[in-house]
Amino acid sequence: MNASLLINENHRIQTQQLDVPPRLLLGPGPSNAHPRVLQALGMRQIGHLDPQFIELMNEIQSLLKYAWQTDNPLTIPVSATGSAAMEGTLANTIEAGDVVLVGINGYFGHRLVDMAGRYGADVRKLTKPWGEVFNLDELRAGLEEHRPAILALVHAETSTGACQPLEDVGDLCREYDCLLLADTVTSLGGVPLLLDEWGVDMAYSGSQKCLSCPPGIAPFTLGPRAVNKLSQRKTPVPNWYLDMALVAQYWGTERTYHHTAPINMNYALREALRLVADEGLEARWARHRHTAELFWEGLAEMGIKCHVEAQYRLPSLTTVCIPEGIDGKAVTRQLLANYNIEIGNGLGELAGKAWRVGLMGFNSRPENVTLLLTALKEVLAKEGYSAS
Ligand SMILES: Cc1ncc(COP(=O)(O)O)c(C=O)c1O
Known part of the structure; x- marks a missing residue:
C-alpha cells in the first residue's frame, strides 16, 4: 500500500514528539507516580507466561496482601482501573434478587448502587449527608431492617474526604450473616487499613492514589466467606472478564491463560508496592x-x-x-x-x-x-x- 494514500496533503497528520507540562x-x-515506579514501567517486556513474569505475579500478590493486611489467597490486581475491580466484587458475589445494602454518603456510594442494580441485586440504601459517616448503631439498624447479603461501604470517600470507620463492622456483618464490601481506592497505602482484623470480606482499590502508580491496574481481594458465596453460585458470573473463577486460574497455581496481563503496569505496581513495604x-x-x-x-x-x-x-x-x-x-x-x-x-x-x-x-x-x-x-x- 502506498503510504501517500493515507497521509497526503488533505489528510496531513502533523504530530510532535509527546510532551506534557510538569504538573x-x-x-x-x-497522584504523581513515584520516579521508581515510572522507571519500572519503562522496563523491557517479557511474555506474560514467562517464568520470570509468573514469579513477579507471586511477588505482587504477597506485597498486596501486606499493603492490605490480609491473608486472602484471592488477592490480585485486576487488569483495568478501580471501577473494574469495584464491579468485580459485585459481579462475583451478587445473584439476582440478593439484597445489597449500600451506604451512600458521597459519589461512589451511588456508583455502587448503579453497579449492584445492573447485576440484579435488590438494592437498599442507607444515606447520610456528604462528608458524614455511619456509626455502628446506624449500620446495625440498617442490617436489622434490610437483612442484606452484602453491606457495601466506601472506606475513603474521594468525593467528600470522609473516612468511614470499619472497626467492628465485620463482626456486626457476621452477626447478620452478611458480607462486608469496602471501597479502599483512596485509602490503600495511605490510611490505616486492616482488612482481616476488621473482617472485611471483599475490597478493591486503585493504583493511582496513595500507591503512586499510574492508573490502569486495580487491587482486588475476596476473603473466604466471599469465595464461598462465589463457589456456591447457581448461575455463572454474568461478566466474563471479571469472573474470578476464571481469573483465579490465571493468578492461581495453574497460571492458565485468561487474558494478557498488562506486563508493564504489573512492573509498575510491583515497584509501587515495594515502596510501601520498604517504608x-x-x-x-x-x-x-x-x-x-x-x-x-x-x-x-x-x-x-x-x-x-x-x-x-x-x-x-x-x-x-x-x-x-x-x-x-x-x-x-x-x-x-x-x-x-x-x-x-x-x-x-x-x-x-x-x-x-x-x-x-x-x-x-x-x-x-x-x-x-x-x-x-x-x-x-x-x-x-x-x-x-
Ligand atoms: C472511592 C473511589 N472508588 C472508585 C473509584 C473508581 O476508580 P477508577 O477511576 O480508577 O476507575 C474512584 C476513583 O477516583 C474512587 O475515588
Whole structure:
C-alpha cells in the first residue's frame, strides 16, 4: 500500500514528539507516580507466561496482601482501573434478587448502587449527608431492617474526604450473616487499613492514589466467606472478564491463560508496592497524617475551613470549603495555568462549595503543602480574598 494514500496533503497528520507540562497532581487522583515506579514501567517486556513474569505475579500478590493486611489467597490486581475491580466484587458475589445494602454518603456510594442494580441485586440504601459517616448503631439498624447479603461501604470517600470507620463492622456483618464490601481506592497505602482484623470480606482499590502508580491496574481481594458465596453460585458470573473463577486460574497455581496481563503496569505496581513495604505501613500512614495536618494548619491560618469534621477527615483527601464570594473554578484554573498545580473541584453535593486536595503517596510531602498554600494564597489574594 502506498503510504501517500493515507497521509497526503488533505489528510496531513502533523504530530510532535509527546510532551506534557510538569504538573503537580494534588487533586483527587491520579497522584504523581513515584520516579521508581515510572522507571519500572519503562522496563523491557517479557511474555506474560514467562517464568520470570509468573514469579513477579507471586511477588505482587504477597506485597498486596501486606499493603492490605490480609491473608486472602484471592488477592490480585485486576487488569483495568478501580471501577473494574469495584464491579468485580459485585459481579462475583451478587445473584439476582440478593439484597445489597449500600451506604451512600458521597459519589461512589451511588456508583455502587448503579453497579449492584445492573447485576440484579435488590438494592437498599442507607444515606447520610456528604462528608458524614455511619456509626455502628446506624449500620446495625440498617442490617436489622434490610437483612442484606452484602453491606457495601466506601472506606475513603474521594468525593467528600470522609473516612468511614470499619472497626467492628465485620463482626456486626457476621452477626447478620452478611458480607462486608469496602471501597479502599483512596485509602490503600495511605490510611490505616486492616482488612482481616476488621473482617472485611471483599475490597478493591486503585493504583493511582496513595500507591503512586499510574492508573490502569486495580487491587482486588475476596476473603473466604466471599469465595464461598462465589463457589456456591447457581448461575455463572454474568461478566466474563471479571469472573474470578476464571481469573483465579490465571493468578492461581495453574497460571492458565485468561487474558494478557498488562506486563508493564504489573512492573509498575510491583515497584509501587515495594515502596510501601520498604517504608513500612505504619510509617507511611504516619507520613500521610503528618503532611495532611500541616495542610490543615495552613488552611486554618488562612481562615479557611475543611468540610469534614477533624475526627473523620481523610489524610489522603481533604475537601476544602471555598470561602464566601470566591469562584472555586477560577481558582483551580489559575493554579493549573500559572503554577502547574492540579487540585479538584467539588463533585455532586459539594460542587461549587469545596475544592478537593489530595496529598497521596509520593506527593504526601511537606514541600508540596508549602507550594500549594503559597500558590493558593497568591491566587486568593488576586480574587479578593482576605482572611477574616
Ligand atoms: C472511592 C473511589 N472508588 C472508585 C473509584 C473508581 O476508580 P477508577 O477511576 O480508577 O476507575 C474512584 C476513583 O477516583 C474512587 O475515588
